Amino acid sequence: MFKILKKTQFSEKVFEFRVEAPRMAKKAHAGQFLMVRADETGERVPFTFANWNPEEGWIEFIFMVVGKTTQCLSQLNEGDYIRDITGPLGKPTEIEGDRVAVIGGGVGLAIAYPVARMLCEQGKKVYVIMGARNKDLLILFEQFAALPLEELFVTTDDGSMGEKGVVTLPLARLCESDAIDSAFAVGPVPMMKFSARTCREYKIPIVASLNPIMVDGTGMCGCCRVEVGGETLFACVDGPDFNADLVDWDDLAHRQASYKAEEALSIKHHEEACACQK
Amino acid sequence: MPEVTKYRPNIGAPRTPANEEPAAERARDFRPVDTGYTKADAIAEANRCLDCKKPLCMEGCPVGVHIPQFIEKIRQEDWAGALETIKADNLLPSVCGRVCPQENQCEGKCILGKKGDPVAIGQLERMLGDMADEVGTAPECAPANGKKVAVVGSGPSGIACAGELARMGFDVTVFEAFFTGGGVLTYGIPEFRLPKAIVKREIDGLEQLGVHFEYNSVAGRLFDADELFEDEGFDALYLAVGAGLPRFLHVPGENLPGVYCANEYLTRTNLMKAYEFPIYDTPIRHGKNVVVFGGGNVAMDAARTALRLGAEKVTLAYRRTEAEMPARRAEIHHAKEEGVEILELANPLRFLPGPDGFVSTIELQRMELGEPDASGRRRPIPVEGSEFAIPCDVAITAIGTRANPFAKLCADVELNRWGLIETDEHGRTSNPKVWAGGDIVTGAATVILAMGAGKTAAHSIAETLLAE
Numbered sequence: 001m002f003k004i005l006k007k008t009q010f011s012e013k014v015f016e017f018r019v020e021a022p023r024m025a026k027k028a029h030a031g032q033f034l035m036v037r038a039d040e041t042g043e044r045v046p047f048t049f050a051n052w053n054p055e056e057g058w059i060e061f062i063f064m065v066v067g068k069t070t071q072c073l074s075q076l077n078e079g080d081y082i083r084d085i086t087g088p089l090g091k092p093t094e095i096e097g098d099r100v101a102v103i104g105g106g107v108g109l110a111i112a113y114p115v116a117r118m119l120c121e122q123g124k125k126v127y128v129i130m131g132a133r134n135k136d137l138l139i140l141f142e143q144f145a146a147l148p149l150e151e152l153f154v155t156t157d158d159g160s161m162g163e164k165g166v167v168t169l170p171l172a173r174l175c176e177s178d179a180i181d182s183a184f185a186v187g188p189v190p191m192m193k194f195s196a197r198t199c200r201e202y203k204i205p206i207v208a209s210l211n212p213i214m215v216d217g218t219g220m221c222g223c224c225r226v227e228v229g230g231e232t233l234f235a236c237v238d239g240p241d242f243n244a245d246l247v248d249w250d251d252l253a254h255r256q257a258s259y260k261a262e263e264a265l266s267i268k269h270h271e272e273a274c275a276c277q278k
Numbered sequence: 279m280p281e282v283t284k285y286r287p288n289i290g291a292p293r294t295p296a297n298e299e300p301a302a303e304r305a306r307d308f309r310p311v312d313t314g315y316t317k318a319d320a321i322a323e324a325n326r327c328l329d330c331k332k333p334l335c336m337e338g339c340p341v342g343v344h345i346p347q348f349i350e351k352i353r354q355e356d357w358a359g360a361l362e363t364i365k366a367d368n369l370l371p372s373v374c375g376r377v378c379p380q381e382n383q384c385e386g387k388c389i390l391g392k393k394g395d396p397v398a399i400g401q402l403e404r405m406l407g408d409m410a411d412e413v414g415t416a417p418e419c420a421p422a423n424g425k426k427v428a429v430v431g432s433g434p435s436g437i438a439c440a441g442e443l444a445r446m447g448f449d450v451t452v453f454e455a456f457f458t459g460g461g462v463l464t465y466g467i468p469e470f471r472l473p474k475a476i477v478k479r480e481i482d483g484l485e486q487l488g489v490h491f492e493y494n495s496v497a498g499r500l501f502d503a504d505e506l507f508e509d510e511g512f513d514a515l516y517l518a519v520g521a522g523l524p525r526f527l528h529v530p531g532e533n534l535p536g537v538y539c540a541n542e543y544l545t546r547t548n549l550m551k552a553y554e555f556p557i558y559d560t561p562i563r564h565g566k567n568v569v570v571f572g573g574g575n576v577a578m579d580a581a582r583t584a585l586r587l588g589a590e591k592v593t594l595a596y597r598r599t600e601a602e603m604p605a606r607r608a609e610i611h612h613a614k615e616e617g618v619e620i621l622e623l624a625n626p627l628r629f630l631p632g633p634d635g636f637v638s639t640i641e642l643q644r645m646e647l648g649e650p651d652a653s654g655r656r657r658p659i660p661v662e663g664s665e666f667a668i669p670c671d672v673a674i675t676a677i678g679t680r681a682n683p684f685a686k687l688c689a690d691v692e693l694n695r696w697g698l699i700e701t702d703e704h705g706r707t708s709n710p711k712v713w714a715g716g717d718i719v720t721g722a723a724t725v726i727l728a729m730g731a732g733k734t735a736a737h738s739i740a741e742t743l744l745a746e
Contacts, residue, residue, distance in 0.1 A: 023500055037457055043550065043559035068559055084457040086494040215550065215560070218455050218496060219683055220522040221542035225533060232526055232533070237683060251533050254635050258535035262561030269556035
């Protein structure tokens with residue numbers, strides 16, 4: 001059981017938990033993830049470490065309410081317990097280059113944030129490009145704005161905040177002006193795919209943090225397999241970071257959609273059960 | 279003096295049949311395939327044993343269970359004594375009685391098997407194991423000797439090692455990556471073949487012996503061997519991390535949604551209880567036409583699980599013929615009895631998607647058997663121009679596993695070229711404080727061999743630490 005020490009709400013659907021986990025706090029690195037099983041009947045769901053403190057023995061992760069597990073998590077409070085947390089898993093993020101564009105889209109912004117912070121701490125010049133469908137879905141803006149960035153770009157599909165359009169617009173400008181020598185992207189598949197395509201045009205290396213469905217997270221089940229450069233690799237042990245230029249994006253998108261119908265059913269079942277309790 | 283009557287075996291009596299549930303019924307839910315022997319069944323079966331002077335059955339047992347002795351105690355209806363006799367050599371009779379390939383081990387050596395059916399040693403062992411709550415007593419532990427041993431992995435090998443060490447007075451902690459114990463017994467072997475309540479009872483038994491379990495603890499990521507020795511005061515480490523990494527066919531379309539490897543399919547079902555979705559959150563795709571590739575026990579488990587998840591048709595495609603399948607005959611028999619259809623001499627070429635993006639068709643190729651290969655089995659050779667297609671909405675590949683890659687992150691030990699840990703016959707690795715055993719040393723093998731390795735290593739660890 002893992003005790004929630006602190007709960008922070010960033011926006012209607014975005015939360016951060018600080019959880020007591022002394023062993024894990026000593027071993028976590030940016031880009032690595034943990035797997036949560038909220039309760040006895042819960043699914044195992046991966047979340048990236050947002051922060052950790054080995055002296056105080058806690059770890060933090062940020063999540064956005066998108067499905068049943070995150071909905072259940074959002075209802076927990078300080079002092080409550082999470083049934084199981086396993087980690088750290090995956091390989092830490094390693095970014096070459098000194099001038100880096102960090103591109104985050106949607107829920108992926110929760111993963112982009114600790115990476116951007118780490119790169120700032122490493123003394124690199126960091127440009128952040130935040131993307132979302134609209135202003136309400138653009139999470140962690142204040143947190144990003146507080147980092148010592150070279151520049152912060154915001155794009156929304158509907159123009160309700162920042163530039164109207166997609167993340168590749170500012171990315172192309174950064175590439176064009178020779179401001180960056182590498183990039184990191186995390187978010188929806190089309191966003192990562194087109195970021196990789198833009199970077200390819202300018203021969204800028206780009207790493208993407210992939211988010212396929214996982215079950216065990218330790219390389220045992222093969223659920224999170226991805227095609228990278230013609231090789232079948234496991235995001236949980238070989239990643240989650242990969243050379244974005246080599247990723248088979250269509251394959252990833254298909255696999256991510258494997259349980260769309262079941263996810264909807266799970267939420268419906270959960271809401272009905274909640275309604276019964278009320 | 280009381281008259282001593284010499285035991286006379288009931289020669290010519292047929293083997294007492296297993297109490298199997300009707301195939302058509304059991305194939306629709308996750309109930310156990312057979313309900314096990316009653317006491318009367320066990321006594322009748324025990325009376326078939328010839329009580330050989332030189333018991334070959336014992337030679338066939340990888341952990342040397344004193345089989346004639348426990349059978350004799352069954353005849354005397356000394357159930358507690360019979361269970362104790364087994365437990366002296368094998369801590370997990372309920373598990374081994376169910377999943378050991380007895381036909382190649384004890385029962386395979388039984389003299390009665392030469393002309394008829396061997397004594398049903400597995401059924402007897404299982405029955406005694408299951409009586410633990412009724413007649414079992416906690417084994418006695420030697421006084422604490424102050425030495426600490428870490429075991430990584432709570433599968434059969436780790437459990438056996440931990441139990442043996444605890445009985446010898448060691449302070450044992452088992453580190454397990456999952457949220458619950460048992461390893462392959464929990465995530466791999468289905469409920470209908472090995473009820474999870476039995477695995478839990480065995481783990482509880484170890485806790486009663488004083489073994490500590492630390493779940494959610496991924497060795498090599500959360501800690502490594504040096505930290506266990508230097509920071510946490512452990513004196514030795516036993517690595518039993520298994521060989522659970524799946525192999526793939528590497529044919530086009532293998533990543534389509536609806537194509538599983540057996541590990542994922544079984545982990546979702548067994549560990550995460552996807553068959554109870556949406557009460558349990560983890561989903562699984564319920565196919566109408568399920569095709570499984572492989573011929574081993576895992577392939578049988580996957581095929582039979584698919585039936586229980588409601589498949590209308592389950593086909594098991596294999597490159598060779600049924601005769602060459604590595605699965606236990608009993609498993610093949612059960613699978614066929616339940617309705618699994620076997621498609622021999624068929625090799626998958628590609629998976630094709632339907633309009634919804636999920637797998638909908640498999641293209642296969644006919645094979646024929648050529649000369650024997652290194653495994654001694656006849657090599658399958660493709661028949662040119664024999665391609666054909668079958669419909670399929672769930673495909674499951676069960677073509678073997680590889681070494682767990684966390685072994686090398688966990689401790690500085692020598693590996694062979696397959697990533698398996700090199701050990702001597704006592705389980706010693708190249709690192710003097712580290713022992714290893716089970717599938718991470720042998721590659722995928724049986725539960726009982728993994729347990730045997732755990733027991734052997736436990737004694738080697740004891741010998742080394744107590745000599746210090």
